[in-house]
Amino acid sequence: MDRWFRVGASAVVVTCVGAGLLAGPSVAAPDPDYAPVIARLTTDITTSMEQNGVVGLTIALVDGDRVVWTRGFGYADRKAREPVTKRTLFHIGSASKTASAIAVMQLVQRGLVDLDEPLATYVPEFRLLPRYKRNVITVRTVLDHHSGIPGDVFNGMLTVGKPDPDFRTWLVKALSRMYPERRVNTVYAYNNSGYVLLQNLVENVIGLPFDTYSRRYIFRPSGMTGSTFNTTSAPASRLTRNYTATFGPDGSISSVTTQPREYINGWTAGSITSSAVDMAKYMQMLLAGGEGPKGRVIKASWLHRMWKPQEVTPLDISFMHFGLGFAVGDPGLDWAGKVVWHDGATVWNHSMMKLLPGSDLGVFVSVNTVGGAGIQSDIATEALTLAYAAKTGRQPPAPEQAPKSPLTTLTADQLAARTGYFGGTASLYKVTSDGAALTLTSNAGTPAATSQTLLPHADGWFRPQGKELPLVRFRTVEGRRLMVTRIPLSGALVTLIAGEKLPETTLRAPWRSRLGTYRAVDANPHVDPSLVAREIQLRELDGLLVMDASSESGTQALTVRQDGVAFTAGLGFGLGRGKGECLIPAKTATGVPTFTYLGVKYKRIA
Structure with a gap:
């Protein structure tokens, strides 16, 4: 989504130019008073950290070339009572992708890389198994997450306690044994694996190690002396410790546990360690159109192209769209x-x-604790809301209210046309009809299943009985039957895909004989189990092949191709993310069923 707020742009330009003819000597506007903003944020951050068990937090707020605020809250090392400061290093994760994209765009700017050339032109070691004809994965489709490369191949991408310097080599080999998830430019699907390959691209084209290149051409001209992509070189003395907060049944914090150091081995997907001080400089460089205190990083015209959504397909039903390395909206x-x-x-x-x-x-927020709500996003939004109000006098609009619409009646056939199983992000939905209303069951076929009645309304949306939200609707887009929803998010109502209707099918004998519980044979032992499932169960649900993974992949329905290869099916809040991933069956020498999923081999144990 690209909401530019350009209403009346021509009139604004004419007014401003005309005003210059009549105006007297210009008077510089006074600097905004941000003291009340800082005071309010200090109180709210402290409260939010206490409520969510967050041990440490860092924040940077900038207004052009003015650093409004950099500060640390809580502890970098709780046991040693070492506080977070504005120079404490945090893993910034996938926010690193913005710098990775800049590295590629620097080469585009120099004429060394063409965005619309195949990725394999610059990364000849990259290949996938053939699935579609005339399906060219370009550099642009990698940068804007429309490539169809299997995206969450996490086996070694991020490790705990020990780095994995061979991850990229392993990834290239693993991808060569996988199929594309979908045709290019079908739907947005956030993609880590594709971004990992950008390190290969830069190193192949420029002939420098990526660590050297990024320091010389991104961090140094930006004045970011303490930041690095090199996950092993960040000094432990400056790096925050990591924590997990757990909560009791009543929502109170029951424990906070110290965790080991983590290493992000897919550098260009998310390995930067940085501080509030350095991230303030990075944001200032971006807001200055690519000009840093020690030199220009990228031309403003190229940076602004990065901030423009690229391919937006009919299936990209979301509150944001992607440019080249940056989300927009x-x-x-x-x-x-x-x-x-x-x-x-x-x-x-x-x-x-x-x-x-x-x-x-600009604002940057990072926390060192997992377990509570994602306070970093809420704090960032609040910080910009308050800063914008202090600078312009404008206040945010009132929260958007659910639209009103009277109940209506649909025929039994109309209701029946909306029933079936729908594959969501990491869940299955089942929609049934009693002839007068629909019943929507989330987490269908699992012990966590919950149901609610949906009533039809005159505006075409279904609403839960006795509630205004969420709204649910059924649409056909690009020949695909979708269940979409409108939910409140940050004061607005946003429309998202909840799930895609799955075809009615009968599970064939070869896969029925493979049902059971499987255990990972060659998972990297240093990868957190939330990223790579150690066990996967295959089961049948009303003719569907269903996979239950112990990782964040969750519950997925699979469609089976004629040759026996299965693919995760559906669409969800993350649109194509996690969908189209291949599950390739095989057997051991003794006939025990196995399969490979996201580069990891699984063997049946029960």
Whole structure:
């Protein structure tokens, strides 16, 4: 979504130019008073950290070339009572992708890389198994997450306690044994694996180690002396410790546990360690159109192209769209102008960077604890809302209210046309009809299943009985039957895909004979189990082949191709993410069923 707030742009330009003919000597506007903003944020951050068990947090707020605020809260090392400071290093996770994209765009700017050339032109070691004809994965489709490369091949991408310097070599080999998830430019699907390959691209084209290149051409001209992509070189004395907060049944914090050091081995997907001080400099460089204190990083015209959504397909039903390395659009801030941003998450560090380029405002927030709500995003939105109000006098609009619409009646056939199983992000939905209303069951076929009655309304949306939200609707887009929903997010109502209807099918004998529980044979032991499932169960549900993974992949329905290869099916809040991943069956020498999924081999144990 690209909400530019350009209404009346021509009139504004004419008015401003004409006003210059009549105006007297210009008077510089006074600097905004940000003291009340800082005071409010200090109180709210402290409260939010206490409520969510967050041990440490860092924040940077900038207004153009003015650093409004950099500060640490809580502890970098709770046991040693070492506080977080503005120079404490945090893993910024996938916010690193913005710098990775800049590295590629520097080469585009120099004429060394063409965005619309195949990725394999610059990374000849990359290949996938053939699935589609005339399916060219370009550099652009990698940068804007429309490539169809299997995206979450996490086996070694991020490790705990020990780095994996061979991960990229392993990834290239693993991808060569996988199929594309879908045709290019079908749907947005956030993609870590594709971004890992950008390190190969830069090193192949320029002939320098990526660590050297990024320091010389990104960090040094930006003045970021303490930041690095090299996950092993960040000094432990400056790096925050990691924590997990757990909560009791009543929602109170029951424990906070110290966790080991983590290493992000897919550098260009998310390995930067940085501080509030350095991230302030990075945001200032971006807001200055690519000009850093020690030199230009990228031309403003190229940077602005990065902030423009690229391919937006009919299936890209979301509150944001992707440019080249940056997300564009934010329902909590779109009222203030164009928003560009990127968040980031490792296992335990979670970050958010948001910019309002039209107002020269930027904020970065990072936390060192997982377990509570994602406070980094809420704090970042609040910080920009308060700063924008202090600078312009404009206040955010009132929260968007659910639209009103009377009940209506649909025929039994009309209701029946909306029933079936729908594959969501990491869940299955089942929709049934009693002839008068629909019943929507989330987590269908699992012990966590919950159901609610949906009533039809005259505006075409279904609403839960006795509630205004969420709204649910059924649409056909590009020949695919979708269940879409409208939910509140940051004061706005946003429309998202909840699930895609799955075809009715009968599970064939070869896969029925493979049902059971499987255990990972060759998973990297240093990868957190939330990223790589150690056990996967295959089961049948009303003719569907269903996979239950112990990782964040969750429950997935699979469609089976004629040759026996299965693919995760559906669409969800993350659109194509996690969908189209191949599960390739095999057997051991003794006939025990096995399969490979996301580069990991699984063997049946029961």
